[in-house]
Amino acid sequence: MPHQCTGCGRTFSDGSKEMLSGCPDCGGNTFQFRPADPSSGGPGDAESAAQTDATQTETGDPPGGSPSRPETDTSSVAETVGRATTKVRDLVSSDPTGTEPDADTEWPDDWGSQPTSSNPSVSSGKRDAERNAADRDGIIDADARRETPEDSEPKESAAQASARTDVVSPDELRSDPDTPDTPDPDTPDTPDTPDPDTPDTSTPDTSEFDSLDPVPEEAERPDGETETKGERPETETEAERPETSAQNARDAPAPASGEIVSEPTDEDPDLAELREQLNDQFESIKIIEPGQYELNLMELYDREEYIIALQENGRYVIQVPEQWIGDDPEGR
Amino acid sequence: MGLLTTLKSSVSRATSSLFAGEETKRIGIYGPPNAGKTTLANRIARDWTGDAVGPESHVPHETRRARRKENVEIKRNGKSVTIDVVDTPGVTTKVDYTEFLEHDIEKEDAVRRSREATEGVAEAMHWLREDVDGVIYVLDAAEDPFTQVNTMLVGIVESQDLPVLIFANKIDLEEANVQRVANAFPQHETVPLSALEGENMDEVYDKIAEYFG
Incomplete structure (x- = not known):
């Protein structure tokens, strides 16, 4: 479940830190998960995955x-x-x-x-x-x-x-x-x-x-x-x-x-588990499903930028410090 | 970035203290959900300004955005202390909308609340890093104080060298155990109180003036 900039559509792989300072391409700070959420990952999702897969194999890239x-x-x-x-x-x-x-x-x-x-x-x-x-x-x-x-x-x-x-x-x-x-x-x-x-x-x-x-x-x-x-x-x-x-x-x-x-390194490459391990390395807020979150308090505390708005369908806005300087209406 | 932020923050603090005529300390009221933070903030605000800070509720995460009550002037023993009271969302490591369903909240609303509560925690943690000069850590004296969240938050506050007071709230409850709270954080002063009933508020204000004045 990588991240995608909602401005220019650039995607960031799961675990990417690039986006933490805003999108390198367009500077946007609104991102979304792709695809939306596990609950919607039904047959349609699998189908699209199949298409993706087929495309990959055909293009051979x-x-x-x-x-x-x-x-x-x-x-x-x-x-x-x-x-x-x-x-x-x-x-x-x-x-x-x-x-x-x-x-x-x-x-x-x-x-x-x-x-x-x-x-x-x-x-x-x-x-x-x-x-x-x-x-x-x-x-x-x-x-x-x-x-x-x-x-x-x-x-x-x-x-x-x-x-x-x-x-x-x-x-x-x-x-x-x-x-x-x-x-x-x-x-x-x-x-x-x-x-x-x-x-x-x-x-x-x-x-x-x-x-x-x-x-x-x-x-x-x-x-x-x-x-x-x-x-x-x-x-x-x-x-x-x-x-x-x-x-x-x-x-x-x-x-x-x-x-x-997530490279399977052990004998049972449970992807969910591996993803979890990867996420644990840096994620401050883990969206388990809409309405269910796990928070890494130390990460939230340590981070200069922070999530100011979690939105529907896995979208969220992170506050980037540089932008905060200019845009903060409260003038703190 | 961090430097600029800090600079900006200190500039704004200097500006606000200029207008206030004296240095105003920003005191964050922190604690786990449902510890009575908003009740305490409202109690303090009402006692000294006549206004409330925000709605109180038995539903956890009722406070999902940090709320501030500025320039609360507390007078103790001929001395005046002006503080900004920041009521923060309850800090937790897990937010689950099903928790709200138990309080007769529809699922859609529960999911929204859950999302907002999560944002609130992020905001509270951010405030703790950038924007508070002192911390009142509120605990429900009827609950076990030995939790990961409590330990972590108090640890963070200590690492910041911020003055901190532990408030053992809800002493009006039978099962309240102030000593257990005091034992959990022996390095800090623990003040028993009931923000709801207004019990022991004199000592509360004494301590606030003493620690944050």
Whole structure:
């Protein structure tokens, strides 16, 4: 839930201190939360989040992801993460290692619920684009699986595991059981793929993966992967996927690029909790929901500028000292 | 910025004291919600000026903006002390509109009150930093004084080196325990009173004149 200047519309990420001295662009001192409040973050919100997400993937602009993603509230962030993870899974399921059953034992639960709720609305546009490109590049099996993600749990779980390896640190790889890695050498499982077109086309890929996967310390494996597959649109989307999936993959550390506002550092990346921790660092007034506030008295006291008006829908006005000098009608 | 603010504040204080003919101390009445701050402010204002400061209520956060009563001249023992009484909103770390619902306030109104109360706390804290020369800390003697808010606020006041008086209010209540309040803040003088009933107000004014004169 970042802040937005109501004057020029500039947004500030959750935790930004820039705005404390007024908007750097227009000097305004009226800001609002975006989106309004958690209670309104219903399906419509999730929908907009989905659109945002789709836009991101289509434009393939990773830096653009950082300001827009925090705009969703906690619940829709979770949904977005879920969707993104689904995409990662779908994409990676093109990796023949997806059929490896070992990974299945480790990640069976995460995939029953998430895909059903999020997958249908994920990114039909993206899907089409990818499908076209995929046809050209002969990785059509990826799309085939994308169409039927829920019923193929082994692949999904392996995809999850694979996603983990994508973002996992070398340390993690060393300490973790090698389930994420073991699938890779087992690439000959490709015949399991439901798509009839795959066997011949996917084979080159698997050989490439064979050369890549056994290298455990290659944390940026997706990049290498995309290079091998050339210019297909998925290369763009992949830039964001490992990161979002990192929020979902339980023990995957945040990527170095750190696009997400709250980097999951512990085993249970509860976004609400992380946001709370972040807010605790500086917020003097925490709006839990309209009409419910938590106040950090020391922050309120220490601060030169202060909130003079909390308004409807999460808007608020902060009094900036410079402006106070000129505008204070009381002449104190 | 801070310097300018301070400068401005001291300039305005100097100006006001010029017109008042003597230095007027701005005394902030602080405390948790429902401690009786407004009742006390009204009592002081009525006793010495005839006017009230603001409406009193059993509903917490009735005072949601700091209110000032200026130039309250208190005469004690042939000495005159002029103070500005600042009645501040009750300071708390949590404001929840559901609290107001118990007082037969509609939800919409409760949410609004809650918002205003939160602003009020921010304002009160800001005043404490910038605009008060002394603090009367009012506590409901029937309530447990060992709270985070009380400790923090009194600590802030102490760090500012402001003169502070602890008022153990509501001694008209049976369950009032002045000693408990005194024990909570042994470093400060505790004055028992009932602002509502006007009990022990003589000592209150004596102490105000002594501390803030």
